[in-house]
Amino acid sequence: MEKVTLTIDNIKVEVPKEYTILEAAKAVGIDIPTLCYMKSVNEVGACRVCLVELQGARGLQASCVHPVAEGMVIKTNTKKVRDARKATVELILSNHNRECLTCYRNKNCELQSLAEELNISEIPFEGEKTGGQIDALSHSIVRDPSKCILCGRCVNVCRDVQKIGILDFTNRGFKTEVSPAFNKSMDEVPCIYCGQCIVACPVAALREKEDIERVWDAIEDPNVHVVVQTAPAVRAALGEEFGLPIGTRVTGKMVAALKRLGFDKVYDTNFGADLTIMEEGHELLGRIQNGGKLPMITSCSPGWIRFCEFNYPEFLDNLSSCKSPHQMVGAIVKSYYAEKQNIDPKKIFTVSIMPCTSKKTESSRSEMNVKGLRDVDAVLTTRELAKMIKQARINFTALEDEKFDQDLMGEYTGAGVIFGATGGVMEAALRTVADVLEGKDLENIEYNAVRGLEGIKEAEVTLGGNTIRIAVAHGTAMAAKLLDMVKTGEKEYHFIEIMGCSGGCVTGGGQPQVSAKVKMDCDLRLERAKALYEEDTVMEARKSHKNEMVQKLYADFLGKPNSHKAHELLHTHYVAREKYGAKTEAVHSAHHDAAATRE
Amino acid sequence: MPKEILTKENFQKLEVVIEKNKGKKGALMPVLHEGQKIFGCLPLEAQKRISEALNIPLAEIYGVITFYSQFTLEPKGDYTIGVCMGTACYVKGAQKIIDRIKKEANVEVGATSPDGKFSLEATRCIGACGLAPVLTVNEDVYGRLVEADVPGIIAKY
Numbered sequence: 001m002e003k004v005t006l007t008i009d010n011i012k013v014e015v016p017k018e019y020t021i022l023e024a025a026k027a028v029g030i031d032i033p034t035l036c037y038m039k040s041v042n043e044v045g046a047c048r049v050c051l052v053e054l055q056g057a058r059g060l061q062a063s064c065v066h067p068v069a070e071g072m073v074i075k076t077n078t079k080k081v082r083d084a085r086k087a088t089v090e091l092i093l094s095n096h097n098r099e100c101l102t103c104y105r106n107k108n109c110e111l112q113s114l115a116e117e118l119n120i121s122e123i124p125f126e127g128e129k130t131g132g133q134i135d136a137l138s139h140s141i142v143r144d145p146s147k148c149i150l151c152g153r154c155v156n157v158c159r160d161v162q163k164i165g166i167l168d169f170t171n172r173g174f175k176t177e178v179s180p181a182f183n184k185s186m187d188e189v190p191c192i193y194c195g196q197c198i199v200a201c202p203v204a205a206l207r208e209k210e211d212i213e214r215v216w217d218a219i220e221d222p223n224v225h226v227v228v229q230t231a232p233a234v235r236a237a238l239g240e241e242f243g244l245p246i247g248t249r250v251t252g253k254m255v256a257a258l259k260r261l262g263f264d265k266v267y268d269t270n271f272g273a274d275l276t277i278m279e280e281g282h283e284l285l286g287r288i289q290n291g292g293k294l295p296m297i298t299s300c301s302p303g304w305i306r307f308c309e310f311n312y313p314e315f316l317d318n319l320s321s322c323k324s325p326h327q328m329v330g331a332i333v334k335s336y337y338a339e340k341q342n343i344d345p346k347k348i349f350t351v352s353i354m355p356c357t358s359k360k361t362e363s364s365r366s367e368m369n370v371k372g373l374r375d376v377d378a379v380l381t382t383r384e385l386a387k388m389i390k391q392a393r394i395n396f397t398a399l400e401d402e403k404f405d406q407d408l409m410g411e412y413t414g415a416g417v418i419f420g421a422t423g424g425v426m427e428a429a430l431r432t433v434a435d436v437l438e439g440k441d442l443e444n445i446e447y448n449a450v451r452g453l454e455g456i457k458e459a460e461v462t463l464g465g466n467t468i469r470i471a472v473a474h475g476t477a478m479a480a481k482l483l484d485m486v487k488t489g490e491k492e493y494h495f496i497e498i499m500g501c502s503g504g505c506v507t508g509g510g511q512p513q514v515s516a517k518v519k520m521d522c523d524l525r526l527e528r529a530k531a532l533y534e535e536d537t538v539m540e541a542r543k544s545h546k547n548e549m550v551q552k553l554y555a556d557f558l559g560k561p562n563s564h565k566a567h568e569l570l571h572t573h574y575v576a577r578e579k580y581g582a583k584t585e586a587v588h589s590a591h592h593d594a595a596a597t598r599e
Numbered sequence: 600m601p602k603e604i605l606t607k608e609n610f611q612k613l614e615v616v617i618e619k620n621k622g623k624k625g626a627l628m629p630v631l632h633e634g635q636k637i638f639g640c641l642p643l644e645a646q647k648r649i650s651e652a653l654n655i656p657l658a659e660i661y662g663v664i665t666f667y668s669q670f671t672l673e674p675k676g677d678y679t680i681g682v683c684m685g686t687a688c689y690v691k692g693a694q695k696i697i698d699r700i701k702k703e704a705n706v707e708v709g710a711t712s713p714d715g716k717f718s719l720e721a722t723r724c725i726g727a728c729g730l731a732p733v734l735t736v737n738e739d740v741y742g743r744l745v746e747a748d749v750p751g752i753i754a755k756y
Contacts, residue, residue, distance in 0.1 A: 165656025171665045181661035182643060189658075580647055580657055 006072035021063035021074060022050055026520065032076055033085060033114055035092075036151035037064040038200060038516040041161055047151055048088045049114065052076045060084050086118050094125040095174075096203075097146035103204050110202035110515050111149060132177055138186040139361040140193035140209055145177050148205035153516075154178060154197035161502065163477035164307070166191045178205070181580065190310040190579040192476065194303035194500045195357030195381075195509015208357045208510060211378050212388055218349040218377070219262040226349045227337070228263040229329050230254060232270055233355035233420030233505035234382045236531035237524075240512040241386035242396040247527035249535055252401020257389050258353075259402060267333075269352065270416030271409045272325030273428065275332070275553070276300065277416075277544035279570055280322045280425075281432045282561035284495055288466070293317045295471075295486065295493040298425050300324045302362035303500025303509075305574060307476045312483050313576035318496075321571040323375070325419065326352040326359065327368050329409065330375030331569045336557045337408055345373055352379045355420070355508035358500065367572045381510030411549040414535070414542035421529035422474035422504035423450035423457060426497040430461060430470070431543045437464030445542060451533075453503065453525055456482050458493075469493045475502035506532065604638045604674055605645075612637045613645060617652045626653055627663060631670060639674045676711045676718040678756050680704070681735045685724025688732040692746070696732055697721060699749040716756070 004017045008025050015024045020043075025032050036047035045062035052063045055073035060081060063074075075081065093115065100112055132145030150169070155178055159165040166189050170179050180189045198206045218226045239248040258266045284296050299305060299320040308315055323331065330350045338345040352359060356379075362368065363376040380388075389396055404410050415431050418424035427447045434442050449459035450470070455478040458471045471493045473482040479498045485491040501508050503525025514524060536542060544550065558566045616633040620626040630653065634645050641664050650657040664670040682688075682697045697708065697719070706712040706719045727733045730742025734752075741752055 159656060159659065165658055168656065168658035168662040169666075170658070170662045172668075179658075181646070181657040580643070 004068055004070040004072075006068050006070070006074065008074045009076055015068060017068065019068045021052060021054070021061070021066045021068055021072075024068050025052075025063065025074075025076060030076055031517075032063050033117060034064055034516060035089075035110060035114060035149070035202060036153065038153045038156075039520050041200060042151065042153040042156045044152060044156075047092070047149070049085055051081055051084050051088070053078050053081055082118075086120060089114055089118055089120060090124060092149050093120070093123050094127050095130045096149060097129060097144075098123075103147070104207045104210075105204040105513070108513055109204065113515070128174070130174075130177075132179075135185045135187075136209060137188075138191070138193065138209065139364045140357040141186045141191065141195065141198065142207050142209050143179070143186055144205050144207070145179065147203045148178055149203055150176060150178060151202060152178070153200040153202065154206055157196045157200040161477060162192075162194065162196055162475060163480060164190070164192065167197060184580070188581070190306075190577070192303040192306040192310070192500055193358035193361050193509070194476070196501060198357060198509050199507075199511065199513060202516065208381050208384065209360060210384060211360070211380060212384050212391075215351055215378050215380060215388070218351070223347060224349045225264050225343050225347055226262075226351060227265040227267065227333050228258055228351040228353060229267045229269045229272070229326055230258070230353040231326060231355055231420065231505060232268075232273065232417045232424075232532055232535075233508060233511070233528065234353050234385070235535070236420060236506050236528040237355065237511045238382055238386060239396075240514065241383070242389075244397065246514070246518075246522055246524060247531050249531035250396075251535065252403070253396060253399040254385075255404055256399040256402035257385075257394050257396055260394055260399075261388055261392055263351070265405050267329065267409050268404050268412045268416070269326045269329055270412030270419070271547070271549065272327075272329035272332075273416030273419040273425075274413055274544035274547040274550045275328050275570065276322050276325045276419075276425075277428050277432050278550060278554070278561045279328075279566060280320050281429050281436070281544070283320055283322065284429065284433060285436065286562065288468075288494060295496045296320055297496045297498055299572075300419065300425055301358075301498065301500045301505075302356070303358040304476070304479060304498045305362070306358065306577070307479065307500060309574055309577045310579055311480065314487070315483060316574045316576060319574055321567075321573065323368065323570055323572045324359075324362065325416075326354065326379075327363065327375045327572075328570050330363075330368075330377075331370050332409065332553065334370050334373050334375065335569055336553060339557075340408055345370075349377045350375065352376050353382065353385045354379050355382050355505045355511045356501075357381060357509040359510070365572075370569060383510060383512055386512065409549060409553075411541075411547050412539075413544055413547050414537065414539035415544045416547075417532050417535045417539065420505040420532045421451075422499050422502075422525075423447075423452070423472045423497065424504065424532070425499075426450045426470055426472050426495070428544055429495070429497075430463075432545045433468075434461070434463045435543060435545065437466060439464070450497070453523070455502075458491075468495065470495045470497075472497045474499040474504055476500055478502075503529070604640070605642065609637050610645075610648065613648060614652075617649065621652065627655060627660065631660070631664065635670060640671045642672065673711055674715070676706070676716050678716060678736050679718045679720060680706075681720045681722040681725070683723075683725045683727070683731070683733045683735075684721045685728065685731075687724070687728035691731040693732040695746045696734060696744055696749060699746050700734075700753070703750050703753045717753075 001016045005014045013024050013028050032050050035049040045065035050063045051060035053075040054061045135143040155167050218224050235251040239250040297318045334345040360379045363379050368375045415428035431445045450472050456473050461468050473479045506528035507525045620630050646660050704717040706717045711718045732744050733742045
């Protein structure tokens, strides 16, 4: 690797010649502020917060995009630099909706932190505010243009990383707004609600549709029995909200907190994951043995499901008909659990804590019910759970570990836990399918070929004399790439796992906000997944079919996997969706209300 | 009544334009230009087709269209009235002129009258400051206006 030497703040730095000034400075511990910059997502030099003085250059340079060169002399902390950065942020603040005290991102906002770090104590340029209506029509994502600072991170993550392109810069000048086409609501566009735009947003311009109050109300109501479940990925990230290092596994504290919040029962979605494997594994075996539609594709990720419905409707029959694990748990709570506990299912309120914003929309799908009762009544993100814990003034980090409720649905295996990372569902399925096909309890159960962050992972496994070709894709861009290869016949598989978000659920759109600065050195996907693989190794049972409570559920209630009853409760169907249906007209275009003001 | 623009014929013409530009670098701008000529504007349905054919997200296309003032989302009227809002015209009372046109021609700025006859635009300086305040109706220029001139001009069309 070719290297160059330069001087930053009188420190000699030797770095690869592909580095930017920002990266070179970071290499020697010099912290240049940034705002629009987001490593490998948004490197555009738009906000001008990262300006530095480069000897010989005309004017200050944006360090996030300026490549290094031999002999460069850079100053990052001169009066000129400080004044310019400050003025830039003051200008951004001048038209920003500064309701920080009541803002969703209060104390968790990159703009707010920057204002503090740059010692901004007044707004010298008071002027017109950025306008626009709040769009809260979808079940998942709220867009508030008054908070938007036009950094473009969401635009790029949606268009270039996910390759969907719901959001873009529209209109011009002061009226520039990041919005969907025709300023449509997020409810009327082919958005999959993955929420990657939310975790990219430095401010509160994009956030989840909050549902905390409805959950508090259910807890408060003595006539309502509230059952909560937590997805595997939540435990790998919740601790970050309370200052714990990224990748800290907080399963026990999370359960303790949920019990203190007043939930009547605390279960793990992993029970549903194990159940999913039983259903999905047998569905796969059935399809292979009976000449069913292949490849079969997993259906746990509602973002992926919507992506498929909008963009690849020809693959709808390839999707496993299994509901996602938390929907299964919801359905079982309102049937089996209600029966066993002798509780009227109408009086049960089910809450799912998810790393995901798309789950909110999934749970509201009309198919997701049992005899007219919603499988899941409310979905909260990891962030919303953290807000509830803070509201209840629970000292999270000091909590003693507690266990999930142990009755009926209280057991889970290591196979369920790893659902939260890309490749996890595949690995869990293989552990079970292998045992079934081989007819024995296999010991070698770690499938490393499907782990890790490669965009598309492929493997061939020989099970009971059958060769099974599998593939794993995460992030919709990779999903599209994989499906295109299947479509052309270039690749053939039996079984494919797809997750809507890169990294899988651990980096879902409902997970804690992590600043772009931290993301510069830390791959969240890796760190959080480690926590899950760690939990897998400490579990006694690591295969879904070894889950005794799942076995009992079948024996006492469902019969066998893919039984009629199982189909009624645990399976679903999908619909092809038209992108930008013609029914909705342009809500409003700034083009039209360009009042006759002087330009 | 505004003309029907979403005709089969127009979409066929659009296909030809798309075919000609597909695969080329920077295909979007020429397709949008030609598309606007075909439809008289760039309606949602045309944008959807362009998005699909060129594999560019609709939001990006819409972003480009709303960025450039030469593109329009709605059909223009038979006559486009452009009122100059440059500095000279503005200080000479262009705002009053524009307000009167809105009333007389029943049209909002940036929009088209319900009968499809007039579109009204507030333009930047058109370089005829000596005639301030000035307006244009298609190719005709009217200068040194006072508010009372407006009804007479509208009546001509």
